[in-house]
Amino acid sequence: MGDAVVTLRALTRRFHGSAVPPVLDRIDLTIRKGEFVALLGRSGSGKTTLLRTLAGLDPVTEGEASLPERRAVVFQEPRLMPWKRVWHNVALGLRGEAGTIRERALSALREVELSHRATAWPLTLSGGEAQRTGLARALVREPELLLLDEPFASLDALTRLRMQSLVAELWQAHRPAVLLVTHDVEEALLLADRVLVLAQGHLVEDLSVKLPRPRRRSAEGFDALRVRLLGTLGVDEDGHDATARAA
Numbered sequence: 001m002g003d004a005v006v007t008l009r010a011l012t013r014r015f016h017g018s019a020v021p022p023v024l025d026r027i028d029l030t031i032r033k034g035e036f037v038a039l040l041g042r043s044g045s046g047k048t049t050l051l052r053t054l055a056g057l058d059p060v061t062e063g064e065a066s067l068p069e070r071r072a073v074v075f076q077e078p079r080l081m082p083w084k085r086v087w088h089n090v091a092l093g094l095r096g097e098a099g100t101i102r103e104r105a106l107s108a109l110r111e112v113e114l115s116h117r118a119t120a121w122p123l124t125l126s127g128g129e130a131q132r133t134g135l136a137r138a139l140v141r142e143p144e145l146l147l148l149d150e151p152f153a154s155l156d157a158l159t160r161l162r163m164q165s166l167v168a169e170l171w172q173a174h175r176p177a178v179l180l181v182t183h184d185v186e187e188a189l190l191l192a193d194r195v196l197v198l199a200q201g202h203l204v205e206d207l208s209v210k211l212p213r214p215r216r217r218s219a220e221g222f223d224a225l226r227v228r229l230l231g232t233l234g235v236d237e238d239g240h241d242a243t244a245r246a247a
């Protein structure tokens with residue numbers, strides 16, 4: 001497909017030899033230019049493994065992966081270098097004239113509403129500020145593919161809400177393709193065009209989300225999609241294991 005940013009064909013990833021089922025088992029996936037995809041799955045289902053493959057951090061040993069050159073990752077923990085100031089962390093790895101690089105870093109920090117912390121040391125940042133710095137560091141590279149590995153998981157509930165809408169705004173402004181790994185069904189529905197569910201090595205759901213933006217939990221159809229995804233994950237409304245109860 002012409003506008004594909006990512007193409008996986010029969011991608012398989014094993015950690016323990018052929019005696020046990022692979023973590024990723026012949027995954028086929030296409031992500032199109034500008035598409036916002038969320039990846040849900042239970043703990044240990046292989047979400048991070050899939051994200052690492054898309055980031056080019058893990059070798060492809062079985063199957064094929066076609067990835068764009070410009071990729072950026074935001075991890076659950078910000079992974080900033082404590083001995084470099086915030087703006088310098090954002091600028092790391094950029095090439096070109098020093099003044100231009102600094103300007104680009106400051107502009108990315110403005111976009112995540114963090115200009116006032118540009119010369120701060122990372123250890124003085126709050127959790128939300130540190131994650132916004134990570135987001136600025138990713139954005140400044142103008143990625144075609146932005147990979148977000150549970151970037152809000154360690155934040156308090158209010159900061160998480162704010163970060164979710166910030167990510168939605170930044171995506172609208174820049175339109176990279178996004179893969180967001182999350183545990184949170186509502187987060188997936190608040191952000192993504194498409195929600196994938198990974199289980200037993202397979203993508204068992206590929207759900208198109210046509211809700212209007214900006215997304216609201218109160219929107220018609222939101223709850224039906226939420227219940228459907230919880231069903232695919234095998235969890236009931238209260239977070240209990242529906243598969244165990246049925247057994």
Ligand SMILES: Nc1ncnc2c1ncn2[C@@H]1O[C@H](COP(=O)(O)OP(=O)(O)OP(=O)(O)O)[C@@H](O)[C@H]1O
Pocket residue numbers: 015023041042043044045046047048049050
């Ligand atoms: N480097 C590794 N060596 C051996 N096993 C690994 C390695 N990385 C991941 N695994 C195994 O692969 C499986 C999937 O792990 P992964 O971290 O991708 O799951 P996940 O869906 O992201 O989980 P969580 O939601 O808990 O973060 C797990 O059983 C894990 O133990």
